[in-house]
Amino acid sequence: MSKDELIAFVGDEENGVRQSVTIGRTEVNIQYRPTDLWVAQELDGETPRKAQIDSLRKKYDRYYYFILSFSQDKKEALHQVQEGFGQYSELVQVLSFHMPEYVTLTTSAQDTIPVGDFMLNRTYGMSSATEVLFVFSREKATDQEWVQFNLNEFGMGIGNQRFRFKRSDLENVPALAF
Template identity: 35%
Template structure:
């Protein structure tokens, strides 16, 4: 009798484990994006300081794979792209003041405007930092700042870091954005490394 109960319990736990694993696989990009945007899932972080809104969102490997695949659903190609993109961590950082791009807030001050343009276009590796609780710093691989010339309601930057296994075993990682001249002070997000390790996927 005890053996039967144990077997049933084991089966139930196995089913729950499989279901929990499946819950992070999505049929469409839209459903995956909805999941990513819920802050309690560990992929989307928000802060507002001095009327500046910061939104940091992780972009999982499969979103980048989907973007490059287009209509091609060749399994070998999917695996090849997953291996390529999975070497890195990709983040989108969105910043806005009064629902406008950051440059709009300093457009009347030539010195501040010029400094911010320079920081956004060329100096974000000096302004954004990712480090462990013990202060070990990850070097930024790349960042992309598409200048929108006032046509967007936020300043958006894609930031890329290496997916270093040594750092991914930490309980969390600190993502810090230094003050960009808007009197916000440094903005810090505590990233959930467990969520990054178990990132959601698309069912191709």
């Protein structure tokens, strides 16, 4: 599978690795980002050796990566806040530094997997959505039927949201042909 084909596969909700919900004017999307897209990004177009691909896959395969995005009217939700600069500033602080207080991953065995790392992608209003990358350890999810991305209200007015993914869908994303 080519990189463009894999991106299209991951973006298609029917494949079970992307979900979305609309609350009022805000569209919330959560999308799994598979290991091979990280490998391709790190390789940055170079022709890799098999050992290099295997090493990078091992590096990234220990984690689940999810990209959470928010948009309003096809614009970054962060830049559409109605309450002025105070609310904007507070949301930037929460999205940049405090999201582990509002996000967890749980398993079908009711284990909780905390956020391992996260990052707000700052595009300063130049994108169609506000995006936050979340990283979770796969270790506790091994042999579980599903994992659930839990997002609690953090000031955007979207309430608590739950997105459940079958592990088989996450684990069986097609590989890239390097």
